[in-house]
Each structure stands twice: as C-alpha cells, then as structure tokens.
Amino acid sequence: MRDKFVPDVTSGRFRPGLRVKPVQGVPLPAGARPVTEMTWAPDGRATWQYADEVREGEPHIVWRRVGGHEIFDPGPA
Template sequence: MPTFETLPRFATDLRQLSATQRRRFRRVVIDAFVPDLRNGVFRPGLRIKGLRSAPGVYELTWAPDGRATWEYGDEKVRGTRHIIWRRVGTHTILTGP
C-alpha cells in the first residue's frame, strides 16, 4: 500500500464533495489507482496524465466530471511510493492544480 499525504486544499475540496462523490473517489483509488501504482502501469480508464501547466503534477479521472491531482513525494517507507494528493473535484480544479 502506498503512503500518502494531503495538502490542505485537497482536504477542503474533499469536504465539498457530496457523500456519493467521496465514496466514488475512494473506491476508484482503492480498486484501481493503488493496484495500478503497485504494478507500475495505470489502466487507460484512469486517464492519468501529467499537467503541462504544472510539471510533476498528474491528473486522475475518477468520474465523468471527477478529477484529482497528485504528485509523487519522497518515500516514507523504503520501496513504497508516496503520493501527495493536491486537489479533488470537478474539471474546474485543473485551473489551480
């Protein structure tokens, strides 16, 4: 299991999601993102891509209009990826990833 941290803005964004949106985001992270992160290859359905406007920051699609941005951080546990969650919400979060 990767380690992770959240930026304050992510926590604020997460609280603003509906309960259904939060459940869906968490389900996608648990069922798809984490296993793919372990395997080193992301499935096409997650539509993971780097953001041109913010080098080192990636976008994850978790719903038709659900996006999350994240970046890799320094390992906290040797040999385990560390993820820094930056933003979560609709497509509009990409204006300030």
C-alpha cells in the same frame, strides 16, 4: 476507485480507464516531480505528485486537488 488506483501506483502502470497523464503548464521548481492528473468519471478528477518514500519500497503520493473540473481553475489572477 481506490481498488484500481492503489494497485496501479504500486505496479507503475495505469489502466486506461483512470486516464492518468501529466498536467500541462504547471510551473515547478528545478528538480520537482511533475504534477499528474487522473479522471475517473465525467466530473471526477484529482491531481497529485509522487514524493519521497515514507515506507521503504512503497510509492508515496501527495494529493494536490480532488473534485470536479473546477480543480483546474487557477482562481483570480
């Protein structure tokens, strides 16, 4: 997956096979970047957000959750 994801992040265009899209219904503070999800296998998913660059000119990703479909379970109310 890394050999596909990293070049796509760098180019800013994601190939259809990674199924990248914004996560719906995530409450964010004003000015926060949206949470994005990626699905690379039937039970392989991850969510992340772009963050401020650490190295100039390179996109910086903050991984939020990685795993199966259970990563979308909000837990007990």
